[in-house]
Amino acid sequence: MFSPSKSRKILRDHVSVVLGWLIWIILLLSGHKFGRGDSLAVLAAGSALTFCTMLGCVFSVVRQADELAELLEEPYGTLVLTLSATAIEVSLMLMVMAGGGQNPSMLRDTIFATLMVVLNGMVGVSLVSGGWINVEQSFNLRGALSFLHLIAPLSLLLLVLPNYTSSTGGPTLAPVQEAFLGILCLLVYGVFLIIQTGRHRSYFANMSAVLDEEPENDGTAPTLRSRRGAILRTSSGLLAALLPVVLLAEHLGSVIDFAIEESHTPAALGGLVVAALVLLPEGVGAQRAAALNLMQRAVNICLGSALATIGLTVPTILLAASLQRHSLTLGLNGAEETLLYATLLVSVMTFISGFANVLQGMVHLMLFVAYLFFVFVP
Template sequence: MNAERLLAMPMTAWIYPLLGLVFYGVASAMGFADTLAPGMTGIVFAVVLIPVIFGAIFAAVYHAEVIAHWSGEPYGTLVLTAAVTVIEVALIASIMLSGKDGSPALARDTVYAVVMTVCTGLTGLCILVGGLRYREQSFRVSGASAYLTVLLVLATLTLILPNYTRETPGPSYSDSQLAFAAIVTVVLYGAFLYIQTVRHRDYFIADAGEGDWHSNLSIRRVAISAALLLVALIAVVLLSKKFSVVVEVAREAIGAPPPVTGLVVAILILLPEGIAAVRAARSDALQKSLNLALGSALATIGMTFPAVAIVALHLDKPLVLGLDASDAVLLALTLLVSTLTFATGRTNILNGFVHLVIFATFLFLTFQP
C-alpha cells in the first residue's frame, strides 16, 4: 500500500462495513440464518452476501493497514494478523456450531489449509514474483528461522500429535489434553510475540527506514480507521454464520469432500493479506512479505486453535485434530522445504517453483483424496 492510498480513503472502505451491518439486519428479519431458502430466493441471497462479506473483509484489512503503517514494523503486521484472526475464528466457530453435529474437523482442515496455503502457495508466489523482477531477494534468516521454529512445534502439537495419544481413540485430544495444548500454544505464541516486538525486534525488520509513512497520517485519520475497523470486524463476525451456510450448500451441491470447506475459509481469510504480501514482494520488500505470510500461519495456530478449543470445551463439541497419513507427509515436506528455502537469506525463482508445486499437489489431493 502506498502513502497516497493511505491518505485518500476509498468510499468502499466505509460503505462496506456499514452495508454489512444493514445486510445482516435485513437477512435476519427475513429469517435467513441457519438455513438457505430454496429456489431463486436463496440464490439471490447468496449472490448478494458474497460481495458484501468480501467487501467488509477487504475494508477491515484496509483499515488495519492504515493503523499498521502508522504504528510501524513489526507492530504493523501484528495489527493485520489480529484482524484476520478475528475473521478466521468467527468463520470457523460459526460453521462448527451450525447444524446438529456441526463440523468437528473444520478447525483442523482450516488450520492445515492455512499453513499449506501460506507456506507453499503464498510464499511460493511471493518468491516467484520477486525473483522474476529482481532475480534474487534477501531477508533476515534470524526472523524466518524464528517463524519456522515456532510453526514447526505448534503444527506438530495441533495437527500430528493427536493421532498418537492413547487416552482417547481417533485423531482427538481428551478434554484435559486439549486444554493443555491450548495453554502451551498461547504461551509459546506469546513468547514469540515478545521476541518479535520487544526482545529481538530487529530480526523482523529488513530496512530501518521501513514504515516511516506514519508521519503523514494524523491521529484523527488513524482514529477513524480504528472505528471503521471495529465496525467491519463486527459485520464480518455477524455475517460469517450466514456465509457458512452458503459454503456448505455449495460444497454439497458440487459433491466436494468436507476438507474443501476448510480450504475455502482459508483462502477467504488469506486473500486480502496475501495481496498485501505479493505487493510487498513486487516492491522488493520480501521481509515484509514473509512477516505477513508466516505471521498469518503462526497466528492461525497460536490464536485460532486456543479460541476454537475454548468453544469446543465450553459447549462440549467434538473436535477432530489429527491429520491423516497423506496430509501429515505433505505437511512434513512443506516444513522441511521451507526450512531449506529460508536457510540462506536469499531466494530465487527456483524456490518459488518448488513451493508452488507442493501447493498444486495439496490442492489436487484436497479435491481428490
C-alpha cells in the same frame, strides 16, 4: 489530495462496508438464516451476495491495514493485519460449530488449509512476484526462523500427534489433552508477541530500517498529534470494515456447513473455503509488499498468519468445543501428513538462506497445487 484511482478504491470500499452493514441489519431484523428452508435460487443468490460483500469488506481491511502499517511501522503494522484476519477465522469457525457441529474435522481442515495456503500459496506467489520484478530479495533470517521455530513443532503437535495417542481411539485427543495443547499454544504465542514487539523487535523490521540512522525532522514529518489522529481514523475504518465480515460469518458459515452436508463434497473443502476467505487480505498485502521489494513485510505477513492461526485460533476453538461438548477430529491422514512434512522442510530450506528468488517460489506453488489436487482427489 487523492489520485483518481485511489479515490475510486476508497469509494468502492465505503460502498462494500455500508452494504455489509445493511445486509447484516436486514438479516438480523428478519431473523432469516440461509439453509434448508430456502430454495436453491434464494440460497445461491443470498450466499453469493453475502460472500461478495464480505470480499469487498476484506479488501477494505487490506487498504486500512496497509495504511496502519506505514503509520505504526514493523512489526506492529503486519501484526494488526494478522490479528484482524484471525478474528475473521475464529468467527467463521465458531459460527459453523454453533450451526450444529456437523463437521468435527473443521478445526483440523482449517488449520491444515491455512498452513498450505500460507506456507505454499501465499509464500509462493510472494516469492515469484517479488523475484520476477526484483530478481532477488533479502529478508531478516533471524525473524523468519523465529516464526518457523514455533510453526513447525506446534503444527506437528496439533495435526500429527493425535494419530498416535492412546487415550482415545482414532485421530482425536482426550479433553485434558486438548486443554493442555490449547494452553500451550496460547502461552507460547504470548511469549512470541513479547519477543516480536519488545527485545527482539529488530528481527522483524526491514533490514534497511535497522541499518539506517534515524532521519532528522526537516519540518515535513507529521507531528505527533496528526500521527495519532491518522492512526485513530485508520483504526476506526479498519474496525468498521472488519465487523461486517465477522457478523456475516454466521450466515456464510451456515451455508458452508449446509453445502458440505448436502453435496457430499470432501469435508476438507470447508476448511479450504474458510482459509481462503480469511487469508485473502493477508495474501494481497504480502504480494504487494514483495512486488515493492519489501520482502521482510511479506515474510512477516505470511509466517505471522500461520503462527497466529495456531496460537490464537486453536485455543479458542478447543475451548469452544469443550464447552459445547463437540468431539474434534485432529489428526491428518497419511497423504496430508506427507504434504505437511514436505511443506515444513521446504519452508526451512527457503527461509534459512535469507534470500528469495523465483525458483523457491515455484517449489512452494508446486506443493500448493498438489494440496488442491488431493483435496478433490483424496
